[in-house]
């Protein structure tokens with residue numbers, strides 16, 4: 001059996017993949033490795049070609065050598081099988097091209113026709129724009145004017161984030177792309193939607209009789225979504241200083257995860273039905289209308305100098321390409337209300353930040369307490385039941401319940417029952433980019449964001465950003481390596497809640513029952 005026959009998944013239909021931004025960071029760290037994994041697993045057959053595109057010059061051989069290095073550094077599979085690698089590499093060609101030069105696109109059309117013939121590709125074209133957003137419009141126009149969209153097969157464009165800076169800029173961008181591509185041809189990436197456990201939210205909710213009946217304001221007390229990062233802004237200070245945590249993580253990943261938790265069951269598990277339900281959630285978000293509303297419900301912070309694991313860390317304002325007097329937030333926490341029948345009265349607390357103590361993404365569903373007149377609750381001050389969905393870096397779920405302490409008549413003990421998925425199947429689960437490229441190649445846009453989702457998310461975020469813009473007095477410094485401004489805890493305290501500990505910070509009094517054997 002060859003590697004290509006190991007997978008049960010059908011290969012995507014043959015296509016030319018155009019990687020705009022092929023000399024960039026994203027291509028190296030994510031896109032080349034994703035293509036190799038798909039090939040290795042038989043999800044790409046032999047009828048494909050990859051054209052690397054950027055201004056810098058490269059021969060095909062140099063390009064293939066860069067792809068090889070990237071795979072060996074970043075891919076979950078290594079290119080150690082020479083026969084497989086050589087077969088894969090011959091599908092890669094490189095062409096130097098400036099996005100603003102339509103003549104280059106005409107040449108690209110001629111190259112594409114040759115590739116169609118060489119690899120028996122029926123004119124299908126997938127354009128992956130790993131480029132700065134200001135190039136998305138020009139590249140679309142030149143794809144059309146350069147004749148790339150005249151082939152017989154399908155044409156799809158995959159667009160990286162950020163999709164705009166606010167609603168007006170996103171609208172402008174969308175209008176430009178819409179002049180060339182139809183909505184069903186546009187695949188807007190939110191890589192969190194490609195993550196195993198984010199996709200698993202639907203299954204956990206809709207395939208388990210003991211969760212879905214409780215999934216509402218009668219039984220759930222609050223929901224907490226944490227996306228914490230230990231890294232700072234690294235070499236993206238120029239981009240980040242104009243963006244900040246709210247736009248970089250809030251508008252997209254956090255709101256997308258919130259929609260997956262809060263959406264109604266779709267009538268069918270079809271992409272459009274799921275996205276219809278998600279957009280209803282975004283429409284139900286309570287908008288913060290005044291500066292006071294924002295101040296009461298949203299906390300922002302910026303990291304100052306600090307220490308992590310004994311290593312001194314610079315403050316945000318000392319980072320490269322960041323203004324010395326920057327007021328950009330590197331942390332925010334918010335209390336979000338979903339004003340619909342199911343969620344009325346249930347706060348969704350979301351928080352994200354750079355330079356926090358651990359890298360983790362977790363969703364905690366806190367259930368309501370048992371009524372006090374129930375025997376055990378009145379005697380023991382019971383801890384609430386939790387369902388915790390671990391997205392990253394550990395993948396899995398655990399539920400926290402109350403049980404009798406063995407050997408005692410009256411003592412009650414919290415017990416966490418864990419299913420660690422990544423421990424069970426190994427950490428070799430497909431990367432988000434792998435799934436998303438495969439989905440785009442199959443025309444499945446379920447886990448891509450539709451324009452109405454993007455626009456509603458911006459409308460929500462823009463109100464907060466506007467209030468912040470007018471008055472920066474509420475930005476709180478927090479030491480790098482800490483859990484962010486203490487005011488983020490007050491958001492919950494005032495409602496009688498607290499942030500539950502996330503990955504690596506488990507409480508002492510909990511008994512763990514786990515498939516990891518710990």
Ligand SMILES: NC(=O)C1=CN([C@@H]2O[C@H](COP(=O)(O)OP(=O)(O)OC[C@H]3O[C@@H](n4cnc5c(N)ncnc54)[C@H](OP(=O)(O)O)[C@@H]3O)[C@@H](O)[C@H]2O)C=CC1
Nearest residue numbers: 021022023024025026054055056098099130131132160161
């Ligand atoms: N890197 C990451 O982890 C992530 C990136 N993204 C997004 O992906 C996109 C790309 O990011 P990243 O790879 O980091 O960026 P880089 O700056 O590393 O790469 C940009 C690429 O664009 C090419 N390019 C720039 N101008 C032109 C032009 N006029 N004509 C042709 N090619 C051009 C550059 O090549 P050359 O100079 O040779 O022309 C380079 O290959 C951005 O939108 C970013 O926000 C999103 C999430 C994560």
Ligand SMILES: O=C1O[C@H](COP(=O)(O)O)[C@@H](O)[C@H](O)[C@H]1O
Nearest residue numbers: 161191229231248249253361392
């Ligand atoms: O989109 C982004 O996501 C990363 C975090 O992604 P993860 O998969 O590593 O959790 C974040 O660092 C970056 O700032 C942001 O642009």
